[in-house]
Amino acid sequence: MATVAEILGDTLGSDGILAPDAFDLPTHLNPAAVACPATEAELAAVMACAYEHRWRVVPCGSGSKLTWGGLGHGADLILSTARLNQVIDHAVGDMTLTAQAGVQLAELAPRLAQHRQFLAVDPAYPDRATLGGIVATADTGSLRQRYGSLRDMLIGISFVRYDGQIAKAGGRVVKNVAGYDLMKLMTGSYGTLGIISQLTFRLYPVQEASKTVVVTGAADSVNALLGALRLSPLTPVAMDVLSPALAARLGYGETLTLLARFQAIAPGVDEQVDSLLAMVGTELSAHVLEGPEDGRVWTALTEALFPSAPEPEVVVAKVGLRASQAVAWLATLPPASLARFHGGSGLGTVRLPGATAAVVQNLRALAATAGGYLTLLEAPLGLKKDVDVWGYSGNALALIKALKRQFDPDSGLSPGRFVGGL
Structure with missing residues (x-):
């Protein structure tokens, strides 16, 4: 009987088929092969073949989040989008980006920065995270405070269905209301409803100035300040509370810590920073980070976690x-x-x-x-x-199962990785 790699050989060629040990895979998956298609058409052909042979397929980008979610029920094939790594269109004037799912954020960011634009996410493992993986795991990060979630900035998507058919939703303009909003459905689906191949995001301008206010002190005082900050007219781009152990890791001592980052034109940042400092009572300590120190603390925060x-x-x-x-x-x-x-x-x-x-x-x-x-x-x-990985006890499980049946009737996509063992 032909192996998975042999069956896919004619579709992808030797470059597109890797041995399982080529990726740092979780031991429980144990796939027969890793497929790395280089085009959306190849991705569709692989999924059509998987559907024909009833293979269990687990999609990924660079593999940095393959350990997230449920253990699943094994995999016959890991399907990586790592070679789907092209920027399709960067509409600078419209501030939108269309790119393939395997584009890494670390490689994309400098390209956008040349036009003073950026994608407003700060995900886990930012050196390896791909656009498809970020969306599939809904991994927005601290910038959600100002820019919203991935569902708010994703305006178009293409994905390959369980049977190899290509589906599309949304478009390349921000004010697009055509069709079903499948972008929100696919965000955070962990590869259980389809394999993302292409994405369109809205972008944001890089701001002129950036400063971070670091506030430390007792829990009650920090909580009171945080409540007042939420009700104030101030607009931090990030506003995080750190546990004492994490604060100590960053060099602020073992005490509860609030980080509030402001970005805008320089006078606007100064005004907001001064307003926050005026809210800090005598029981709290505060200081301001700017320049390289401002960026380093947020990088160090992600690396610590x-x-x-x-x-x-x-x-x-x-x-x-x-x-x-x-x-x-x-x-x-x-x-x-x-x-x-x-x-x-x-x-x-x-x-x-x-x-x-x-x-x-x-x-x-x-x-x-x-x-x-x-x-x-x-x-x-x-x-x-x-321990149940998801621990979900809400009333939406029946709806989630119905969606799974509609999008993946044979349960061949990331089986067992999502809520309720789906």
């Missing part, structure tokens, strides 16, 4: 709470936890060294009490087997 060197025994979770409850929930964490919450949305990331199933379940229960949830992103294999 998502280091490039793997740490197999660490648990990384995505948490969502009512924003007003984030500071109180931080107090329930084990002392060594690295945690960041976005002060406006209440979304956060928690890095727990050596956490047990009991610790995770307790933190999930506390999150539910605070009106939120806790989802495991990265964790040891044994822990993901013992």
